[in-house]
Amino acid sequence: MISKQFDKETFKESVKSNVRSLYRKTIDEATPQQIFQAVSYAVKDVIIDNWLKSQKQFDKEDPKIVYYLSMEFLMGRALGNNLLNLTAYGEVKEALEELGFDLNAIEDEEPDPALGNGGLGRLAACFLDSLATLGYCAYGCGIRYHYGMFKQEIKDGYQIEVPDAWLKDGYPFELRRPEYAKEVKFGGHVRVVYDPSTGRNEFVQEDYQSVRAIPYDLPIVGYNNQIVNTLRIWDSEAINDFQLDSFDKGDYRKAVEQENLARNIVEVLYPNDNHYAGKELRLKQQYFFISASIQAAVEKFKKKHGDIHELPSKVTFQLNDTHPTVTVAELMRILVDEEKLSWEDAWDITTRTCAYTNHTIMAEALEKWPIELFSRLLPRIYQIVEEINRRFLIQIQQMYPGNQEKIKKMAIIYDGQVKMAHLAIAGSYSVNGVARLHTEILKNKELKDFYEMMPQKFNNKTNGITQRRFLLHGNPLLADWVTKHIGRDWITDLSQISKLKIYADDEKAQQEFMNIKYQNKLRLAKYIQEHNGIEVDPRSIFDVQVKRLHEYKRQLLNILHVMYLYNKMKEHPELDFYPRTFIFGAKASAGYHRAKLIIKLINSVADVVNNDASIKGKLKVVFIENYRVSNAEIIFAAADVSEQISTASKEASGTGNMKFMLNGALTIGTMDGANVEIVEEVGADNAFIFGLSSDEVINFEQNGGYDPNFYFNTDPDIRNVLMQLINGTFSPKDPERFRDLYNSLLNTKSSDKPDTYFTLADFKSYAKAQEQVEAAYRDQRGWAKSAILNTASSGKFSSDRTIQEYVDEIWHLDKVVVED
Ligand code: H53
Incomplete structure (x- = not known):
């Protein structure tokens, strides 16, 4: 180079x-x-x-700027x-x-700067890479957590969380920018003062606590184009100069409280993925970085432009999920209270500046703040949300006169709660889902009422990943091979990679491709040996599931199937099994007990299987500790099989699926999220699809009829595997250890609804798909062909493509060229 x-x-x-x-x-x-x-x-x-x-x-x-507002940036x-x-x-x-x-x-x-949990945070990082590479002016705005995602250690098979002090030696790439500090206010109360000279009410927040938000800038380097954008993460410091306002002078107790507030706000990333915990500190974090970011953005805009009405033509605030949704109210506050605009003007500007991305339909991820908490912490913001809600309800009533159902389902404030998704939709000009299927589910089910009322806002932007990190950096051998065959253009235009298709049948190319895979498997085997002390056979099939641990992602289905295979091997030693290594990597949220128990189960099965000489090393199970961006790059490069087995309709998109595909792994998966589009691109012959469709799942959810006991009672294999959860096969010292997992699948005692992830319904079709994987792998040439076709068909899944669609259809940014 x-x-x-x-x-x-x-x-x-x-x-x-x-x-x-x-x-x-x-x-x-x-x-x-x-x-x-x-x-x-x-x-x-x-x-x-x-x-x-x-x-x-x-x-x-002076190009238009997008501010990508996100609680998470999983930069690696x-x-x-x-x-x-x-x-x-x-x-x-x-x-x-x-x-x-x-x-x-x-x-x-x-x-690893791990300022994120999983898919949502990593997507933000890929987007920044693409924005800089495509030459658009963009800021990432987030939080400088002092402790990012915890480090995972496995002790006795259990996950232990260890704090991640990523800043302890200093982080060389960041730049502290105290000159851009902003004050952010919490609590107190709002005094309304009538100003006769303007005829307006002024809203004065009093008796509040505040912190100083200090930005740290991280450079985002575009590929080979001299563009460097900025990821701005905010730290907080105490304002203890006792000059907040006259009311506070000399108030020692308050000064101490403010110190604590400043210290706590940015201390740690909440380790929940796809799950809302409703913690006060979390709302503080949200308002903290949003207020600072929006103040800074408006200030920057005003330096260059006289008329604040021009804001929407120069700025978009993209809300990464509902986490930054207070943006809508904060921008209104600035426009109404500080810029003295009329409500109507301010709302017009706001709703042409904000855009919202929905990343999940999981009910448990929906953010709903209790009014009590919200109004106590953000009194002025709450007033504004109330007014937004009041006017929004009038609009609903005008469209659907007398329809109370609509109000109940769509109100921003209802039942004592502030519903952030509703605020985001009302306050944005664009609402997008992250894969075609996901967007369709939003339009036809989850957000149906909103879609019917404002269809023009809804659009799809299928996620993508950056090929520069996940091929060029993570898999240098394959990257060189690709370049040798089709030149370098794929690095900035992944659609070029389809030129590899002509090599899919070429025997020499197949051998080279498989040999590179083998080298990468050796590299991963070495990593596993060094980090886990487990020896794996690089000639075995590397079957990989790496992602956050969540019931809907169904790591449990995977390990139950491993148990089933193990049973089969024991029962039929005469059968010819192709050696397989099942590799897992997953962090569970610290308080998610069932997820943690699944990790323990995986490790317990690994202990038994890996040490059973009778199966001659044909089956290995490895749990890779502390899965994160840096080891992900090594793992994707080495995978033969990509496990994408979520309950259909639950995974909004998935992005790991795309990283595996790019690196030539074949997908075993359900028709969920972006899997649908992956299969569309590569062809069903080059993937292994199984399980209920999203329509079937939704039908079960709406009409009932799923009976896990049916499978338990009629299928001896399933019954056997489930019994092993409670008879001590994998936990001889404590046979009851996995009872909760058993219950969760059969719902005998633990809950009233049958397993909402339909694990047993999909078990046999999963096992069958796995048989097809094995048969396919035995045909090495056929496999090589499919693997090459996966890489060659991954062009759509570049985040460059995704970003270009955001630019063309939502942001309308101007391209910038930096000259020498
Ligand atoms: O966002 C990814 C999707 C994935 C989805 C994930 C996600 C989070 O990581 C956290 C919260 C949330 O609402 C969604 O689960 O399917 O690929 C990026 O869009």
Whole structure:
């Protein structure tokens, strides 16, 4: 790779001088972490030049800006990615070798910035990469959590959460920007003052507590285009100068409270994915980063533009799920209270500036704040939401006179709660789902009433992933192979990858492809040996399910099937089983007991199976500890089979499914989320589809009729596997250990509804699909063909495509070119 900006010798000098000035050491004395820091600062130096250039160009061209507002950005490590996007990876690798260092080892010194939980946070990170690469001016806005997603350790088969102190050595890529600090106010009360000179009521928040929000900027480097955008994450500091307003002067207790507030707000990321916990601190976090971000954005806009009415033509606020929805009310507050606009004007501007992405239909993920809490914490914002609601209800009544049902189902405030999704929809000009099926379910079921009332707002944007991290960086062998066959264009235009299709039948190409897969399996086997102490056979089928642990994602179905296979092997030693390694990786939310019990079950099954000499190593189960972005890259590259087995209709899109596909794994999955589109692209012959359809699931949900006991009573294999949950086969010391899982599947005692994830209904068709996987794998040429076709058909799933659709249909941004 030829970089315009890297001179090897200068770079080496820069590293040496950084080690000297940062640590008063020579490079031979420095620790690996210190080398990482010194190298990163040297890289940052180069980035800063481009960052300045980009900002200058933006300033000159004044393009429309999208603010991607998100509680989560799951960035993963920056060093390697930045080097790749600067097209300087090769040279820096060489430069470091000349200094006696291995770039891979230095990359491993970087903590994973894990400011996110799972799919939603990683999507935000992929989007930022694509926005910069496509040349659009974008800001990510989020929170500088001092502790990101916890580190997972497995002790005695159980998950232990360990704090992730990612900032402890300092994070070299961030830039503190105290000059852009903003004050954010909580609590107190609102005094209404009539101003006779304007004839308006003024709303004055009094007796509040406030914190100072300090931005830290992280560079987002575009690929080979000198564009550097900004991820702005906000930290909080106490305002303790005792000058808040006269009322507070000298109030010591309050000063202490404010200190605590500032400390607590950004302390830690809530480790829930797809689940709303309703914690007060969470709402504080939401308002904290939104208020700071919106204030900053409006201020920036006003510096350049005289008329605030122009805001929608220059700015979009994209709400990543309902978490940032207070944006709607905060923007109204700024426009009405500070800019002194009329309500009507302000609402017109707001509803042409905000856009909302829905990422889930899971009822438990819907954010509903109790009025008591919301109005206590955000008194002025609550008043505004009340007024939005009042006017929205009038609109509903005008459209559906006398229809109380509609009010009940659509009101923003109802039953003592503020419903954030309803606020987001009312306040946005666009509402999008994240895969075609998901959007259809939104329109026809979950958000049907809203769709009927305002169909023009609804649209689909199928998710995508960045091929630069998940192929170019994560799978260099395959990346080189692709480039050798079709050139480099796929790096910024993944649709080009379809050119590989002509090689699907080519024997030499097939062998090369399979050999690369084998090399990647060796790499993962080594990782597993080092981290788990388990030896796996790289010639076995690597069957992988890595994602957050959630009942709807059905890791339980996977491990039950492993138990079933194990039973079969024991019963029929004469049968010929193709060796398989089932690989899991998943974090469970800290308070999600059943999810944690599933992790224990996986590890318990692993213990038994992996140590049973009678099955001759043909079946292995591995639980990879602490699944995260950095090891994900290694895992995707090595997978033969991609497990995408959620209960149909529950997974909005999924994005891991796309990363596996890009790396040539074949999907075993349900017709859920983006799986539907994956199969459409690659063809049903090159995937293994099973299970209930989303219509069937929805039908069961609406009309009942699912009886898990039917399967238990009529299918001896299922019965046997379920009995093993309660007879101590995998927990001899405590046979009752997995009783809750047994109950959850059969619903004998634990709950009133039969298993809402329909695990047993799908069990046999899953097992059958798995038999097809095995048969297909035995035909190595056929498998190679399918694998190549998966990679070759993944073009649609680039986040570049997704972002271009957002730009064309929602954001209408202007492309910027940075000149030399
Ligand atoms: O968002 C992903 C989807 C995935 C969905 C996930 C998600 C979260 O990670 C957290 C909250 C939420 O509402 C949704 O589960 O299906 O691919 C990105 O859209």
